[in-house]
Amino acid sequence: MPKIMLLGPPGSGKGTQARVIKEDFGIPVIATGDLLRKNIAERTALGRAAGSYMEAGGLVPDYLVVDLFVSRLAEDDTKSGWLLDGFPRTVPQADALDKLLEERGEKLERVFLLEVPKGLLIRRITGRRVCPVCNSVYHIDSMPPKEPGICDFDGAALITRDDDDEETAENRIDIYNELTSPLVDYYESRGVLTKIDGTIGTERVEQKIRATLA
Ligand code: ADP
Numbered sequence: 001m002p003k004i005m006l007l008g009p010p011g012s013g014k015g016t017q018a019r020v021i022k023e024d025f026g027i028p029v030i031a032t033g034d035l036l037r038k039n040i041a042e043r044t045a046l047g048r049a050a051g052s053y054m055e056a057g058g059l060v061p062d063y064l065v066v067d068l069f070v071s072r073l074a075e076d077d078t079k080s081g082w083l084l085d086g087f088p089r090t091v092p093q094a095d096a097l098d099k100l101l102e103e104r105g106e107k108l109e110r111v112f113l114l115e116v117p118k119g120l121l122i123r124r125i126t127g128r129r130v131c132p133v134c135n136s137v138y139h140i141d142s143m144p145p146k147e148p149g150i151c152d153f154d155g156a157a158l159i160t161r162d163d164d165d166e167e168t169a170e171n172r173i174d175i176y177n178e179l180t181s182p183l184v185d186y187y188e189s190r191g192v193l194t195k196i197d198g199t200i201g202t203e204r205v206e207q208k209i210r211a212t213l214a
Contacts, residue, residue: 001027001081002213003106005088007183008114009176010169011121011128012198013205015137017114018085020206025213027081030072032065032089034135037161039068041132057163057171059089059179066096073100084108089180094187111187112209114198118173125169129158143202 002025006014018029036054039047046068050060059065069087072078088094101108116124127140131151138145138158145152163172187193196208 001025002083003081003109004213005084005108005111006086006114007111007180007187007193008198009116009118009121009180010172011124012114012116013124013202014085014114015135016143016202017112017205017209018083019136020202021083021209024206024210025081025083027083028077029083029085030069030078030087031085031135032069032087033085035068035072036060036065055162055168057168057175059175062090062092062096065089066093069093069097070100073104088183089176091182091186094183108187108192110212111183111193112212113184113187113193113195114205115195116198120199121173122166122169125164125172126166128161128164130161131156132159 004021006017008014015031015033018031021027022029036047036050040051040054041047046064049064053060065087073082084097088097097108124139124142127142129138129140129145129149130136131138131154133154133156134151136151136153137143138151145158149158150156151158163169184193194208194212196205198205
């Protein structure tokens with residue numbers, strides 16, 4: 001089973017693809033953003049520490065996210081394969097992942113980079129609606145739920161994430177360019193990076209990922 005990662009700016013479609021790949025391959029998705037939001041909802045110590053960074057569109061400090069990731073990866077369902085969505089997001093996080101995988105005798109097999117121009121990212125992010133229960137992601141124009149404002153899967157009322165307003169989205173994209181985009185070279189130089197045009201439509205992106213993994 002694959003051990004892979006999705007890389008790309010906020011709004012590039014990582015979460016949408018993660019959901020599909022999870023179904024296709026039966027592997028767990030480790031999405032640090034979802035794990036952090038769960039901690040915020042449950043008012044844990046980590047949630048309290050992370051909340052203000054996330055609301056402003058900044059990154060949560062590496063040591064907090066790495067600890068969170070380490071404990072998630074230690075769970076039983078990750079033995080034969082996994083998909084990372086939103087981790088690592090900085091070079092120190094990527095180094096920490098390397099060390100952790102080496103200790104486990106595992107290798108990150110492939111990194112998929114979803115490329116989308118900035119103007120389109122902003123439109124995608126500000127139209128995004130999410131289910132607070134199952135984390136399904138919708139878009140008011142391109143991927144509307146069957147009934148407006150209601151999750152197709154569990155009937156919950158959809159919400160707009162706190163960090164999905166235009167100003168915060170701009171900030172998140174700038175931070176991606178500054179702190180996360182160095183990971184493109186990091187993984188390209190190791191020969192594990194596959195670049196995919198993230199504007200070609202969800203299904204075609206999925207086909208490309210599947211073809212690469214076949
Ligand atoms: P998106 O990919 O659309 O930005 P995520 O749900 O992946 O959405 O992340 C939301 C926020 O959670 C980020 O803006 C950041 O504050 C925090 N976050 C998620 N993953 C990490 C990480 N690996 N390192 C630091 N902060 C993170």
